[in-house]
Structures are given as C-alpha cells and as structure tokens.
Amino acid sequence: MNKKSPSEPLLSVEHLKMHFPVLGGIFRHQVGKVYAVDDVSLTISRGETVGLVGESGCGKTTVGRSILQLYQPTAGRVTFEGKDLTRLSRKEMRDLRRDMQMIFQDPFESLNSRHTIGNIVEEPFVIHGIGTADERQQKVKELLRRVGLSARARTRFPHEFSGGQRQRVGIARALALNPKLIICDEPVSALDVSIQSQILNLLLDLQQEMGLAYLFIAHDLAVVKHISDRIAVMYLGKIMEYADADTLYAHPAHPYTSALISAIPVPDPTCRRKAEILSGDVPSPIHPPSGCVFHTRCPYAVDQCKETIPELAAVAGGAGDNHQVACIRTGELRL
Amino acid sequence: MNDTPILHVDNLVTAFDTEQGLIRAVDGVSFDVRAGRTLGIVGESGCGKSVTALSIMRLLPKPHGHIEHGRIMFHDQDIATLPADRMHAIRGYGIAMIFQEPMTALNPVHKIDRQLGEVFELHFPEMDNARIREKSVALLKEVGISEARERMNAYPHQLSGGMRQRVMIAMALAGEPEILIADEPTTALDVTIQAQILDLMVKLQQKTGMAIIFITHALGVIAELCDDVLVMYAGTVAERAPVKTLFQHPRHPYTLGLLSAIPRLDNTPKTRLNTIRGMVPSLYELPDGCRFQNRCPYAMAGCSIAPPPLRQIDDNHWVSCYLYR
Numbered sequence: 001m002n003k004k005s006p007s008e009p010l011l012s013v014e015h016l017k018m019h020f021p022v023l024g025g026i027f028r029h030q031v032g033k034v035y036a037v038d039d040v041s042l043t044i045s046r047g048e049t050v051g052l053v054g055e056s057g058c059g060k061t062t063v064g065r066s067i068l069q070l071y072q073p074t075a076g077r078v079t080f081e082g083k084d085l086t087r088l089s090r091k092e093m094r095d096l097r098r099d100m101q102m103i104f105q106d107p108f109e110s111l112n113s114r115h116t117i118g119n120i121v122e123e124p125f126v127i128h129g130i131g132t133a134d135e136r137q138q139k140v141k142e143l144l145r146r147v148g149l150s151a152r153a154r155t156r157f158p159h160e161f162s163g164g165q166r167q168r169v170g171i172a173r174a175l176a177l178n179p180k181l182i183i184c185d186e187p188v189s190a191l192d193v194s195i196q197s198q199i200l201n202l203l204l205d206l207q208q209e210m211g212l213a214y215l216f217i218a219h220d221l222a223v224v225k226h227i228s229d230r231i232a233v234m235y236l237g238k239i240m241e242y243a244d245a246d247t248l249y250a251h252p253a254h255p256y257t258s259a260l261i262s263a264i265p266v267p268d269p270t271c272r273r274k275a276e277i278l279s280g281d282v283p284s285p286i287h288p289p290s291g292c293v294f295h296t297r298c299p300y301a302v303d304q305c306k307e308t309i310p311e312l313a314a315v316a317g318g319a320g321d322n323h324q325v326a327c328i329r330t331g332e333l334r335l
Numbered sequence: 336m337n338d339t340p341i342l343h344v345d346n347l348v349t350a351f352d353t354e355q356g357l358i359r360a361v362d363g364v365s366f367d368v369r370a371g372r373t374l375g376i377v378g379e380s381g382c383g384k385s386v387t388a389l390s391i392m393r394l395l396p397k398p399h400g401h402i403e404h405g406r407i408m409f410h411d412q413d414i415a416t417l418p419a420d421r422m423h424a425i426r427g428y429g430i431a432m433i434f435q436e437p438m439t440a441l442n443p444v445h446k447i448d449r450q451l452g453e454v455f456e457l458h459f460p461e462m463d464n465a466r467i468r469e470k471s472v473a474l475l476k477e478v479g480i481s482e483a484r485e486r487m488n489a490y491p492h493q494l495s496g497g498m499r500q501r502v503m504i505a506m507a508l509a510g511e512p513e514i515l516i517a518d519e520p521t522t523a524l525d526v527t528i529q530a531q532i533l534d535l536m537v538k539l540q541q542k543t544g545m546a547i548i549f550i551t552h553a554l555g556v557i558a559e560l561c562d563d564v565l566v567m568y569a570g571t572v573a574e575r576a577p578v579k580t581l582f583q584h585p586r587h588p589y590t591l592g593l594l595s596a597i598p599r600l601d602n603t604p605k606t607r608l609n610t611i612r613g614m615v616p617s618l619y620e621l622p623d624g625c626r627f628q629n630r631c632p633y634a635m636a637g638c639s640i641a642p643p644p645l646r647q648i649d650d651n652h653w654v655s656c657y658l659y660r
Contacts (some may be wrong), residue, residue: 049605055525162614192379192552194611194630197596201607219525226598227605245604263530265555267597269578272559277534278527281495 009043016040016076018066035285036062038237049214051228059237060217064183101174105186111158118154124176143172164195181213233257236293243323253315253325255298258335340367347405349390358618360386362570373547375561383570384550388516393422427510435519437499441491448487454509474505497528516548569626575653586654588631
C-alpha cells in the first residue's frame, strides 16, 4: 500500500450530524427530524479502504453524500487534505470535487441514457475545461481500456450494456480526473455474483495502481470485509463498532456486529446457522430509541442501556484506537 | 421419507414471442420435488429460474409466454396442459407462491384483514366471517407477527418489509399448499430480517411437511436452507445434486466458478477473487452447443457442436458437461 503520510489522514469526518426535517400539518412546518446521521467520526488515509456497513436506513449513504457536500451537514466537520469542506465556497468546492468522486449502486440511473458512453466519460474533462477535443478523446479511450471496455464502446449508449459494463463506465467516469478518494455507494449490490467479483477485482487493481482511497458503502458484510482495510458498522445513524477488517470478523465486540455476522448465510451446508437471530425490525430514525439505539433488539440489553448513550471507545485489551466499540457492556460480554 | 415426487418436471421448454423473435427462456429443464424437502434453484439474472416457477404456476405473462414443450406432473395431473379452471383449483391449495417484493404483490388500498380474508373465502367458501377472522389472526401469529389482531387493521405501507413478507407467507399458507414456491423472498430484505424469514420458513416446513422450491441467486441461502439444488444457466440445467454434494464436489465449470467467485467472510481481505470471465450470452444470440462455452476455462472443440446432455455421474448427481462422460 502506498500511504505517503500515514500521520495525516486524507479525509477526516468529525462528529458529523445530518438531520433532515420532517414536514407536516397544513402549513408544512417542521414536526420532527430524521436523525439520519448522528455523530459519526471516521478517517481515511491515502490508499486505504474504509468500509461502511449497515442495514437499510442506517445512514451509510447519507454519510457518503455529506462528505461530498451534496447535503449541507447539520453539524460537524469534514476535512479533506486539511481543508474544511463545510466552509468552502462553491467554486472552491467544485475544484475539490476533482479529487473526490462517487460511484453509485445503479449505474443505469446514474448514466444519462441519451448520451453516448464517450460523452459520459468525457464530461468531467469538459466541465473542468481540460485538454483539447483530441486529447480528451485519447483520454476517454485510455480510461475505457483501463476499466476493461473496448474503445468501440465510445459510440454506444448505456442501454446497450449489461449492469456490470455500465458499472465499469461509472468507474471510468469517476477515474477521469485522477481522484484521490472515491466514495463507492453499494457499487456491486445490483450485480450478479460472477460480475460482482470482476468489479471488486477491478477496484482492487485500480487502488494498487493509482493509490486511490475508497469509502466503500454496502450492506453486505462479506463484500465489505473483502475489500476493506478498516470497517465501521453503522446502526440508526451511529457507528457501533470500528475495527480492522480481520479483527471485526474474528473478535466482534458489539452485539450488533456479532448478530450481523451470524445472520450472513454461509455458502457451506455443513455449517448451518448457529441461531443468533435478532428479533424485531430496525426502529424509525425519526424516533430513535433512548440510550443505546440498539437496545430494543439487543439480546444483552440491561436497564441502563435505555438511559446511557454509549460512547465509541477503544476496546479494552484490543488494538487501541484501531478497535473501538460503542457499548456499555463491552468487557463483560463474551460474543 | 416418501420417495414419490409430488411434482415432476420433465423437459420443460417455455418460450416467449418477442419483437426480435422467439426466445426459449427455459429450455429443457427437468427436476423432481418431494414432500417435506426443499429444492433450491440457483442462477444469475436471466437464467430462467423465475420463468420455471411461473410456468409451474401457469402465471406466464399472456399472450407472449407459453409452455412450448414438456410435462409438469403434479401428482397425476399435467399442469402444462391443464384447462385454466382446473388450474385455479391447484393454485393456492396445491401450489402457492411468494414473490421478492411483497409491496407489489399486496394491494396497497386494502387492509391486511381483507386481503387475508379474501384468500380464505376463495379456498373455503363455507367459512363464515367470524371464523375467517379467527383463522386469519391465528395464521398471522403463526408467521411471527406480534400484535396480530392490531395488524389486521393495517395497510401494507404501514408494515416493514419483513412484516409484509410474513403477510405474504401467511396468504400463501392459507390454502395449506403441498408446495410453496418462494421466488427470491428475502432478496429485498436486510440480512437480520432475512435470517428471521428463513428461520420461519424452516419452522413452517417442519410443521406442515410442505415442499419448498426456493429460487435465489445467493449460494449462501441455498447452503443454509436447501436439501437439493438445481444450478441453472441461460435457460438450461448445468448441474443438479443434493446440497452437500454440490458444495463439496461441484462438477460443472459454472458451479465451480460461482462458488469461487463469492467473497467469503473467512477470506483474506484485499485479495483478488476468482471470476468467471465475460458474461451470460443473450438469449437471442445463443451459441450452438454448450451455452457456457464462451466463459468456460475448460471449453473443448466438441463443446460448440451440440449441447451437452444432462448425465448422471453419481447418486442423484447430474451434470451437463462434456468433461464427464
């Protein structure tokens, strides 16, 4: 891995909060809030992959979008290479977007169906006024080749491609301006297994070659674990646990992480589920439970969990700040 | 265990008339379903697994889809040629089906009690309203819906995805079917909710002894739930085997490829995964011979001449590949 300066992270998110208003009544005034992201902190170093995993509605996508300032965060700081993104002007932010790109779950919806693949991949150069028309065409060819598409693809339209190929186009477009960070929001969730592995390999190769950092957002822990150096597990807008990929899987310290791991069907019929099935559904982020947000589903919850909001803190006897958990019963639990 | 299959599908061919010509989405598929057992049908998008299910239910989109050839023997009746009115009597009682997205399968403007009640009215016309209500509540409880009496007055949008799938299962079970076809029932659900639904299905099967045909693209779910597995590729059967055999001794190059392409929790992070090169051929441009040949690492000259027949290579283990003669 080519981490140039491990001391200073490429991106750091501090106490990020993103609350969306809920409007109601005849005058459409605010009647409540969706606590989509509620005090999330994380850092990403150069060339590193941080995985963000959690179930639907946990706020993982909102974290990604708030980092890119597609939403104006309610509170908190997002620092990229020492610059506080929440204080930048629109012009400054636009320039910075060269360094931070995003790829999406459904590459069909994120590609303009009326544009050719050539136009789509060329667009970042046009927007940022880079190169002559000939140079741009040359770049587009290179990018397409890099993601495993032929140069002939330039004249074709998104609908002529399969899901996996469209995701490659999305990746080519994200790579165009040589970014330092790519936010990948469920990039392989819509793809078939055999294609999913092709895209994951491509992302790994590109990272090796270009020293890219990824924030990899997904609901599938097996996929996240495969591609990430470190993983943050989110539940109802908060980070429950944060650890190295291997540590998280081998020594989960949060009951939610442990339940998430045991809920994943293992492709081996000889080791069928050791039943650790969480009851109930994820509560609404409009009325998150008091205290620990997970206490309503937690098999280990005690009365105090309803009152105390657990802080994310280093796991005792763990890997220091490299393994953090938000649970008041850490230490006593044997997961 | 009773070894006579309750459902016997023999060389099923299902075709669709499209503007670009006739395509065979299912082309020569055969399998058996036995009481109390779960058959998994696994494959990637477009492999024909859902069309196989819709053919059995005789719910193919009209007028384009039709069963072109083959038999679907449910006990001693051939579903493939049964008149529509006699098929009505099988749907629900004999064979019931649940779908991936319960929101689209449930009627958004009716409360749960009405939708569930309707199913009872249809299957048991002699039942009075009080009895229907009682049965409905009991059934909701059985599928693990807490506060079942209150939920009866809920609209589908007031329920979570997992709850809606439980309601769908309740509706499918109302007619006490012998076979439940589940088409990707947990794909739209979160893993912890998926675990609840799979657990529920296993418990219900143990209680009722029904057979389940479970259609999915997820090999993990297959390993966890199924007794027998059918691996489909581009409308044909690649391999058919008991679940342990399939995972421990996969034989078809496609099965091998699929199994090695899944990221596993015990993998070393950030290592390259095995892949299957290329992609599934379009049903409009199928190659002569084996449909997997363009992606197969073992493809030989003979593979492009004629499609490989499904051969038995071991007890209940069938493979369609020229590597095994």
